[in-house]
Amino acid sequence: MNEDERRRALADFLRKQRALRSPAEVGLPPGLRRRTPGLRREEVAQLANIGTSWYVWLEQGRNVRPSVQVLESLAQALKLTPNERRHLFLLAGHALPPHMSPTKERVSPVLQEILDDLNPTPAYVMGRRWDYLAWNQAAEEVLQIPAEGLPYERNLIWRFFTDPTMRDHFSNWEEMAHGMVAELRTASASAPNDEGFEELIAALKQSNPEFCRWWQEHHAPRSLDGDKIMEHPTLGHLEFRHLTLQVVNDADLRISIFMPDAATRAKLHQLLEANN
Template identity: 55%
Template sequence: MNDSERRLALGSFLRNLRSSISPRDVGLPTGSRRRTRGLRREEVAQLASIGPSWYTRLEQGRDSSPSVSVLESLASALKLTPNERRHLFLLSGESLPPQLNGEEEIISPSVQMMLDELNPNPAYVIGRKLDFLAWNRAAEAVFTISEPSPPHDYNLMWRQFTDPVWREGLENWEYVSQRIVAEFRTSRARYLQDVSFKRLIDDLKRESTDFVRMWQHHEASSTLDGYKKLCHPTLGAMEFEHITLQFPNDPDKKIMIYMPHTATKSRLENYLMESI
C-alpha cells in the first residue's frame, strides 16, 4: 500500500483497538455518562503521554510520522499483544525494535490439548530461545524431552550440540544444526539485551566447537521443514515429514510437528499403547 493507504489503515487499526478496551482494563473510571464504546481519544493520549490533537491526527490518517518511542508508548497504553505490536510498527512504516527482555512464555491448556490430539505424531512447542514449552507423549517417546539436561534443562539448542544421543540419532546432523543455529540467531536479534540468551551462547561456546564454527558463519535463517530420519535407541530407524507452524498472536512460539511415515507410525502407535 502507498503512504496514504498505510496511514488510513493505521488510523482504522488504532480506532478498533481503542474501542475494544474497557476503561477498567487500564485503571480508568468507567463513569455513568460514558457514550464512547471503549476508551476516548484523549484517554489513549493520556495513557501514552502524547498530545490529544496529535493522537487524533493519527486516527484520522493525516500526515504524521510517529517515532519509535511514541509507538512503544501506544503499544503499552493499548496493551497490545506481540503480533498487534508488530502490526502497529508495520503500518507506521517503522522497523520493529529489539525487545529488551522477554516476558514469561506460557502455554494455554488448549494448546496442550491440541498437542495431545496429534498423537501419535510427535509434536512440541518451542519458545523464542528454542526452549521446549510443551509436548505430547509421542514427542516424549522419540526425544525424551522431560529428562533434564543441565544447565539448560529443556533447550533444543543445548541438546542439539551437547547430547550425544541427539547427535548420533539424527542422520543429517550437520545440515539440521546449521539451520537451527540460523533460526536461533534470528530470534536472538530481537532480544539483544536478554541475558538468558548470552548465558546459553557462552555455555555452548565452551562445550561445543561445532557450535562455535557454525555461530561464526552468520547464515540466514531458512526452513527446518522437510524429511527427517532419526535413529531411536529403542524404536530403531524412524522417518518423518517435519513442518513448523507459528502462533498467529505470538510468532516467537512455534509448533514443531513430525508426521511419521507408515512403518514408523505403526511402531510409534504400538509403543505408546504399551507404555500406557
C-alpha cells in the first residue's frame, strides 16, 4: 500500500466508524433528527478535542499526519475496540503504542459456546496477563481450574510456578516455564501502564526463586504450542497437541486448545459422560 492508498484507506475507515456510532454510544444527546445515521464530523472532532477542519481533512484523505496523541483521542472518541484501534494506527503509519488504560477483559457468550462445543477437547480463553477468563468442562477437569479464591488463583503462570503439583503433571515443566517467563516479559513490555502486570510479576518474584532468576535472563519468546504430556492425578497419562489462537476482535484474548490423542480422548469422553 503506497502513501496515497494508505491515506484513502484511513479516510474510509474513519468515515465508516463515524457512521456506525450513535450519539448515545459516545455520551452525546440525540439532538435533532439526523439525515444520516451516525455521528457528525464536528461531533467526532469535539469528542477528540481536535479542530473540525483538520478532522475533515483526515476524512478527505489529505496529506495530514495525525500524531499518536490525536490517534489515541480518535480511538477513544469513536469507542474503537482494541482490534479497531490497532487498525487505525496501522493505517495512519504509526507503530501501535501501549494501551493508555487497560480495558476490562470480557468473553462473549458466543465464544463460551464455542468452548463448550469443543468438549471433550479441553479449551480455555486466556487474558493478556495469562488469567483464565473462560473454559469448558474438559479444561476444568484436566487443568483443575480452581473456584474463585485467593489472588492469582486463576492465573496460569502463577499456578505453574507456585503449585508444586505442576512439576509432577508436566514432564517438560522447566522448558514450559522458561517459555512462559519470556512470553510474560514480552506481554508486560507492551503494556507499561498496566499495574496488574507489575503486581503479578512482583508477587511471582517473591514466591518463586526460579522465576526471579529466569526473569533477569531476558530470553526471547518462543512458541508454546506443540506436544504436551501430562500425568493427571485421576486420569493418568494424557497426551495432547497444544494450539493457541488469537481472538480477532480482541487481540489481548487467546484461545488455548489441547487436542487429545485417541486414548486421551476416550478417557475424557468417559469422564464427562460420568459427570453428566
